[in-house]
Amino acid sequence: MSKIKDGLIFLGVALVVCGIAAVFGVVAAQDWVQRAVSNSISNAVLGRPVDWELNFQYAGTAFEQDLLRLHNLLFGVDLAICSLVAVLLLYSVWRFRRSRNTVPSQRTHNTPLEILWTVVPVAILAYIAVPSFALVYRYNVIPSSGMTLKVTGHQWYWEYQYPTEGNLDIISMILPEAKLKSQQGQQALRLFAVDNYAVLPVGTVIHIEVTGADVIHSFMVPSLGLQKYAMPGRINEIWTKIDREGDYYGQCSQLCGQNHAFMPIGIRAVSKKDFAAWVESQKQQKVSLLSAPPQEGRRSPN
Structure with a gap:
């Protein structure tokens, strides 16, 4: 018994x-909280953390x-x-x-x-x-890629270069709070929104080269599974293939100075057609800047 x-x-x-x-x-x-938010908001804000989420961010x-x-x-x-x-x-x-076993067992080994x-x-x-x-x-192990993106960490902003797309050069800095819109959706992007996004095409294997210009930074976008140290004098390599259009956000995850918390990463994934149009517009803008005469108080790009 x-x-x-x-x-x-x-x-x-x-x-x-x-x-x-x-x-x-x-x-x-x-994570029902994150699933509910992901189903109720647009693609433009899927790649960011949401309030009260318990698990990882939406996988892109x-x-x-x-x-x-x-x-x-x-x-x-x-x-x-x-x-x-x-x-x-x-x-x-x-x-x-103790009340049931007043005399403890003396057994010490059980092979x-x-x-x-x-x-x-x-x-x-x-x-x-x-x-x-x-x-x-x-x-x-990086597979055969369709394009290359070079990422350079600076104190305290990111530089994106497109060597396979005519050497485009994009400087991305945090968007000040004064420029954020009053809508709640935009307010939620405080410390994440940037003035210029790294635009990338979906469905394309992208070879990413990561380096630092001054100190050690860390290029990290959780929703895309990206994390690589940006070290001066060294190029580290990663790759990605984004499945869904939208905006994906990250931050530098390596302490790099007093403004470490103010150098977010903004990646905008678009269709291949929209990406080609964006590249062309950036080239036209670059040509117009180079051909414009210098203005007073402003040095020529040359």
Whole structure:
């Protein structure tokens, strides 16, 4: 009778702990707040954080979606391990309490158990390593690209160069609060909105070269799965392929000076047709600036 009671207690503890872990996992993995916001707003503001979100930002690339899947896998493994430890701990506290076991057991070794708790963690790590190494490989091996974007971090703004598009040069700085519109949607972009966006085409493999002009910066766009250090005298490489049109935002994630918090990253993903039109307009603007006569108080671009 005592063994049946012990078994029922153990089963009850296991069900309670696993139920709590399952509810916690579902709530954390399925961010209803972010899903509701993503469904109710336009594409133009999908690639930014939203109030009260619990999970990652909306994924704008297949690579970021794979990162989310890996995160959920690791999160599930973590919950399973924590649940097992919690069940064993709670049951052991009840089953082997002093009032029931006045004389503690003197057993110190259990060879099968020691082998088990050595082999199982190794198997779990091997199971985790396969998708992890696959993502590391995908992130660092750049496929054949359709265009190149060179990103240079300055104190405290970003410079975007398009060597494959006629050497266009775009300077992107934070948009001051005084220039933000009064609409709530624009107010939410405080510290994210920029004056000039890095315009990129969707459905195109983009080779991104990242470097720094003065100190170490970090080019990070969470919704696109991009993060690379911008180091002076060195060019680091990453790549992306954006799936959906819209505006995606990031920030420098490396302390780079007093205005570190005021150098956001703004990327505008457009169709290939709109991108070609944008490139042409930038070239025309560059030609007009170069051909315009110098004005008083302004030096010539040459």
